Amino acid sequence: MGLLKAEALCKSYISGRRRIPVLRNLHLEVRSGEVVCIIGPSGAGKSTLLRLLAGLDRPDEGWVTLNGRPVQSGTPELAVMFQNPLLLPWLNVRDNVKFGLRFLPGCNAAIAQERVAMALRQVGLLALADRPVTVLSGGEAQRVALARALVRQPRFLLLDEPFSNLDVPTRQELNQLIRRLALTEGVGVVLVTHDLEEALHLGDRLLLLSPQTGNFIREYHPRDCVHSLARHRLQEELTAALWALRAREPMSSSQNP
Numbered sequence: 238m239g240l241l242k243a244e245a246l247c248k249s250y251i252s253g254r255r256r257i258p259v260l261r262n263l264h265l266e267v268r269s270g271e272v273v274c275i276i277g278p279s280g281a282g283k284s285t286l287l288r289l290l291a292g293l294d295r296p297d298e299g300w301v302t303l304n305g306r307p308v309q310s311g312t313p314e315l316a317v318m319f320q321n322p323l324l325l326p327w328l329n330v331r332d333n334v335k336f337g338l339r340f341l342p343g344c345n346a347a348i349a350q351e352r353v354a355m356a357l358r359q360v361g362l363l364a365l366a367d368r369p370v371t372v373l374s375g376g377e378a379q380r381v382a383l384a385r386a387l388v389r390q391p392r393f394l395l396l397d398e399p400f401s402n403l404d405v406p407t408r409q410e411l412n413q414l415i416r417r418l419a420l421t422e423g424v425g426v427v428l429v430t431h432d433l434e435e436a437l438h439l440g441d442r443l444l445l446l447s448p449q450t451g452n453f454i455r456e457y458h459p460r461d462c463v464h465s466l467a468r469h470r471l472q473e474e475l476t477a478a479l480w481a482l483r484a485r486e487p488m489s490s491s492q493n494p
């Protein structure tokens with residue numbers, strides 16, 4: 238069993254002379270095989286949290302551990318997919334995916350080749366392996382970024398809105414892949430998504446991040462909703478909770494339903 242744990246995380250940014258507090262005293266535990274969905278309004282700090290969990294940024298206070306050891310950038314058991322694909326434009330699809338294996342111990346050329354092919358197959362992009370990434374569609378680029386995370390065969394997978402540019406069937410296929418990785422291979426998944434249906438379908442737990450408090454204010458358990466009516470009610474409850482948390486600067490045409 239593995240455990241990814243964040244304790245008492247605080248993170249703020251400096252903008253000009255102002256200090257912008259984002260996360261305050263945030264706690265999170267994710268176990269092997271568990272899918273935890275993070276939901277919250279835009280600007281709440283979801284991507285900030287993922288960067289801290291991946292060890293790519295340091296918290297002002299608090300700490301992140303994986304099986305009791307501090308997480309650092311490049312920790313082999315972790316892989317992260319960012320909100321923006323951040324592909325290397327001078328490399329083709331295959332080499333961008335292979336880039337995910339850098340610094341990974343025990344990965345010789347033959348293993349790397351096998352793993353890259355498998356990751357590309359998992360996201361349905363094997364046929365585009367030689368294509369330059371500069372010509373990819375938004376959804377294809379997103380899938381290359383997902384493959385670059387999967388190729389590490391991580392024990393914990395951190396995904397920041399991974400499917401936002403995809404058509405429904407592709408999205409559903411990749412949802413199934415994530416579920417399978419968690420269920421059959423025991424991968425722990427932290428998924429940031431704005432899609433409540435996706436969160437309800439994939440998540441064992443849903444955590445609502447509040448921009449006001451900078452931490453999780455509610456936890457939901459979609460698997461307890463056996464009947465579709467209960468799921469529908471939960472989705473409505475989540476929508477209402479997101480409206481309530483919205484930044485106090487509504488767009489001129491918006492109206493609380």
Ligand SMILES: Nc1ncnc2c1ncn2[C@@H]1O[C@H](COP(=O)(O)OP(=O)(O)OP(=O)(O)O)[C@@H](O)[C@H]1O
Nearest residue numbers: 250251252257259278279280281282283284285286
């Ligand atoms: N490097 C930075 N410097 C200053 N402010 C930052 C920086 N990175 C993020 N922020 C601010 O911190 C807040 C949280 O940003 P973050 O990207 O974590 O939000 P988010 O919940 O992922 O939003 P979205 O759903 O829109 O992706 C935002 O107000 C953002 O403007």
Ligand SMILES: [Mg+2]
Nearest residue numbers: 283284285320
């Ligand atoms: Mg974000």
